Amino acid sequence: MYRIMPAGDRGLVVEFGNVIDIQTNDRVQQLKKCLREAQIPGVLELQPTFRSLMIYYDPRKISYGDLEKRVRTFDSAATSEGHARKRILKIPCCYGARFGPDLGEMEKYTGLDRDEIIAIHSSVDYRIYMMGFLPGFVYLGGLDPRIEMPRLSSPRIKIPEGAVGIGGNQTGVYPVASPGGWRLIGGTPVEFYDAGREKPILCQAGEYIRFVSISLDDYYDIRRMIVKGEYTIEILEEEGEQ
Structure with missing residues (x-):
């Protein structure tokens, strides 16, 4: 499971639970990889932490709602692949x-x-x-x-x-x-x-x-x-x- 939350008017946080371990961090890194490869217009920076990913974006190019929808399309990749x-x-x-x-x-x-x-x-x-x-x-x-x-x-x-x-x-x-x-x-x-x-x-x-x-x-x-x-x-x- 994960949850998506706003962080001010230019940030979106995807949080993968409350545990610090390799499996959780793998999900963070995999989502970062997917978003980077997708090159979504308006996404400015991806900042991973132990158990979450902060996504900075330009609200003039993509809305919070549209960005959230795009993030959710990577759900299966972020929860299953990990690092090869x-x-x-x-x-x-x-x-x-x-x-x-x-x-x-x-x-x-x-x-x-x-x-x-x-x-x-x-x-x-x-x-x-x-x-x-x-x-x-x-x-x-x-x-x-x-x-x-x-x-x-x-x-x-x-x-x-x-x-x-x-x-x-x-x-x-x-x-x-x-x-x-x-x-x-x-x-x-x-x-x-x-x-x-x-x-x-x-x-x-x-x-x-x-x-x-x-x-x-x-x-x-x-x-x-x-x-x-x-x-x-x-x-x-x-x-x-x-």
């Missing part, structure tokens, strides 16, 4: 060193040593459920419960670009320097947001991220390659969940 393949971005991450100041506290909280925490964190293909908070910030699902960690009671004033953190039952990457309360366990040299790129944001909702542990020397080598425009992220295509 997983697109996985392999993201290098230097755990600890100067990038993971909270690993020590995580060892005490979880009862695991840092090598175990790193091995667990880098063993999962994390689904990008949605983007938000900052341009290029990924909300990743699939964190192992053994390394879940509450947010800091007092957020840091500035977290560096590329910081990899854990907040509750989620993990993510800070695309730009900003305040934040997630526990920092590492850092990636890859730029998740670059205003100067043709496509400023590295990835999108529905894709997956696999963190690959690297050394501090590897981190700086990759940074130098990125600056020279010589680094390419490895991307895998695998069969997805049905």
Whole structure:
């Protein structure tokens, strides 16, 4: 089941229940795909969340009622297909060193040593459920419960670009320097947001991220390659969940 609701005079929301899981998010992503391919005149932007899709439209080109009717024609596709393949971005991450100041506290909280925490964190293909908070910030699902960690009671004033953190039952990457309360366990040299790129944001909702542990020397080598425009992220295509 799903429901369709107005969001102001230029938005329509399609909500797929109250559960955050891959099946629900698949329905969101499939509807987004169908609408994008349909190229409906007047539809301006499609913004997916964990369990809903926001559709921004121009009321001078399409009415709310007509848009709702068009959305309902994709009902069967949005409820049954899901993703046929997983697109996985392999993201290098230097755990600890100067990038993971909270690993020590995580060892005490979880009862695991840092090598175990790193091995667990880098063993999962994390689904990008949605983007938000900052341009290029990924909300990743699939964190192992053994390394879940509450947010800091007092957020840091500035977290560096590329910081990899854990907040509750989620993990993510800070695309730009900003305040934040997630526990920092590492850092990636890859730029998740670059205003100067043709496509400023590295990835999108529905894709997956696999963190690959690297050394501090590897981190700086990759940074130098990125600056020279010589680094390419490895991307895998695998069969997805049905």
